[in-house]
Amino acid sequence: MQRIIEASGIATVTLSWMPDLTRRVGVPRLAGISYPLSRPLGRPHDPDGQRAVLRATLEVLEQATRPDHCVELPFVWPETAAQARNASKDVPPSPIAALLLKEPWLIPKLYSGHIPA
């Protein structure tokens, strides 16, 4: 999606918690952040923290001069990975996650691109 918007004449930057994977797609500008999924800007009700992340992302947008411009943002999530995951332990697995746990022989279908009709 980012490439389509960029190709239409609008400068773009992605704030990504999975920068290696975003980079595989090949994007114009990328700001990587080691924050948990569901909370890309940071914690609720922390406007200063959120604003700092957004501002740093906009600086990446401003400083890039060529495509595939990737910067690792310096923000550190204040919990351990286990604590961060634990905050969401009541969320049920997604339908695909439940299916793959029940029928793990389907996992190769993810890789083959063969999406069952």
Next chain:
Amino acid sequence: MAIDSYKYVDFATRQIMKAWAARQEPGVIPFTPLAKPLRECTVALLSTAGIARNDDVPFDQEGERRDPWWGDPTFRRIPLGTTEKDIRIYHLHIDPKFGETDLDVVLPMRRLAELASQGVVGQPARMHYSTMGYILEPTELVEKTAPAIAASMRDESVDAVVLVPV
């Protein structure tokens, strides 16, 4: 990059991410230089958190429950000034409570407006956008959704976009 993309994700999500990454083919990357200084730019936000206003159609979760390989490829418009009270997050692969408690965690419109009043950006766009990020088969996203979003942004003379995948 030193960031561990898998640090916070569970086993199934990791499988989905790895498989998706293995199927990407980068090709030529487009690049549009900023046409004016950032402090004069109109900036729009695009989230993949599946945000829809309560007066709009929800993203289709029943469809995904019936067919776990499918994800809703449509998008929603989120006008500037929309808050967490006006929306729900329709995404079966994340924890919606954070964005539903404070919308800026996934779509930082208020933070963007603050940065505009500080002179960092020109102004926030009047319109922002959300898709739902679980899409294994991207055809409709690429052929319909993304071009429609881009056209809407161009109509509003948006200069720059921050994408916030969730």
